[in-house]
Amino acid sequence: MQWLTEGLRQVMATADTRAPRLWLGLALRVLERACAMAPFFLGFFWLGDPASGNQGLAQSASPGWLAVGLLALLMVQLLCSHFGQLNTFLGGYQLMHGYRRSLLDHVGRLPLGALRRERIGQLGERLTEDVKRIESIFTHVLAELLAALSVPLMFMLVLVWVDWRLTLALLVTLPLAFAMLNLLSGFFLAVGRRKQQGFLEAAGLLVEFIGGLRTLRLFDRAEPWRTRLDCQFRAIERHSLGVEAWAGSAIQLYRICIDMSLALMLAVAAWLAATSQLSALSWMLFALVANRLLDPLLDAAAYLSELRGLAQAQTRLQELMQLPEVQEPLAPASLHGHRVVFRNVGLRYPGQAQWALQGVEFVVEEGQMVAIVGPSGAGKSSLLHLLARFHDPQQGSIELGGVDLRQIRLEQLYQQSSFVFQDVQLFDGSVLDNLCLAKPEASLEEVVEVCRQTCCDEFIRSLPEGYDTRIGENGQRLSGGERQRLSIARALLKDAPILLLDEATASVDPLAQYEIQRGLSQLAQGRTLIVVAHRLGTVCHADLILVLEGGCVVERGRHEQLLAEDGLYAELWRRQQAG
Ligand SMILES: Nc1ncnc2c1ncn2[C@@H]1O[C@H](COP(=O)(O)OP(=O)(O)OP(=O)(O)O)[C@@H](O)[C@H]1O
Structure with missing residues (x-):
């Protein structure tokens, strides 16, 4: 995950804006997800389960408080959802505005000779498509990913307290699932890089083809160029299929591991129930929340592929940012004539x-x-x-x-x-x-x-x-x-x-x-x-x-x-x- 934090850090360091609303938005989105999950746990603690040392709030509070609690959770969830999305979008677009501005400032300060060496189509593709890819991460993916990872982890801690054996059964295959995902995403990343390179090549060729169409037609060379472009498009098609295949198989394997953990939890629950070590309420809590906790992790796995795209786009833009700028003094010099x-x-x-x-x-x-x-x-x-x-x-x-x-x-x-x-x-x-x-x-x-x-x-x-x-x-x-x-x-x-x-x-x-x-x-x-x-x-x-x-x-x-x-x-x- 270091590539992810490093990629995000670089984008934020490059942008000349700080966008605190983004952080507020992300926090609210996490809170929103937590509020969606909380009613199950509130119900559990309300009813009480002597087997796990939980006396139950129902003993000491009137049922009206439960209704108030549930309503409060719903309200907080709605508010967090609205303001979370609003702030994430506003903050994300603000940050990306700053990022675009910094990129353009940098390109504007590159020596003109260095700019002439760049293929215009590729430069344009980087400054538009790559930046758009990064933008969608900040405005859409990051909040989902944070919520998908942090909320299950928070509630897992509560589940450990309720019944550590069932929680262990639920979690035991997760490391395997993540390890496989990581391994497969390495292949996915390589094909993704080739696909993106294909896009860049095609963009460069297309701009040259359209710009030089007159010359190519007059020399009767338009057809070979179209063939070159066609080869490039075929390569993109091949790499795109590769991306789908690797991403699809990674997700499928991950899904199988998760399903295995559910089956394992069921087996452990059956054994605990047979030996009278599991209360009905604890079992109900696990049965209700297990899928809800594991599914976001599956979503997180899908987001990881998109985030790999961010890392690649960011690497390409970082290469551009690393081209040395024209060195200039801070203050104007005093010239003596124009010799x-x-x-x-x-x-x-x-x-x-x-x-x-x-x-x-x-x-x-x-x-x-x-x-x-x-x-x-x-x-x-x-x-x-x-x-x-x-x-x-x-x-x-x-x-x-x-x-x-x-x-x-x-x-x-x-x-x-x-x-x-x-x-x-x-x-x-x-x-x-x-x-x-x-x-x-x-x-x-x-x-x-x-x-x-x-x-x-x-x-x-x-x-x-x-x-x-x-x-x-x-x-x-x-x-x-x-x-x-x-x-x-x-x-x-x-x-x-x-x-x-x-x-x-x-x-x-x-x-x-x-x-x-x-x-x-x-x-x-x-x-x-x-x-x-x-x-x-x-x-x-x-x-x-x-x-x-x-x-x-x-x-x-x-x-x-x-x-x-x-x-x-x-x-x-x-x-x-x-x-
Ligand atoms: N951007 C560049 N990168 C690499 N080599 C270059 C570049 N620009 C020019 N050259 C090389 O530098 C040399 C001088 O080129 P330049 O364009 O200055 O010549 P010139 O005298 O102006 O030619 P002309 O009269 O044909 O325009 C040539 O060998 C050329 O190939």
């Missing part, structure tokens, strides 16, 4: 033998434009991702305004810088909503002005509802070039002193590219600009061009200087001019 300095920076992605970047050193003075060029896979995007703290470098350091990036709060860093990445992210809202994400307080005139300068205004006005047109999930109702122009406009609207652009104009036609470039040059005046570019023509006026190859800076200088050196840059330039 960017890379000092001997080295980056190696987790699980990779090769360094993606090595020994990278350069300085970008405030207000300068620096271009990063080089062949595909040279490390250009990685360098920009370091500035956005997707990852931290394993070697060297990066400074902004004289402060190490790790000593700057993310909030502060993102206030100082604006990013346009290769993979544009837009949201299912209006064009205006998407633009104002960068600056919620921006006026419409301000937005329109930036859009004009980044060649967006014309196409936005041609949309059915202009700036109020909804653009669909990730802007799917727009063309690639339009999406990219919107993301540039959004970055510029933010009006941050540092602009980081990764292939910003890659999917824009040459004419629009020229126009955007012109707009960018105007808007970028006075800002520090770091641009990753494939088309060298867009950056030949940069103050500094860094040429990357194999993760290292192999050349640096201005356009003319690099052409004169006749190295990799000159070769790339010649190729592009010829093509």
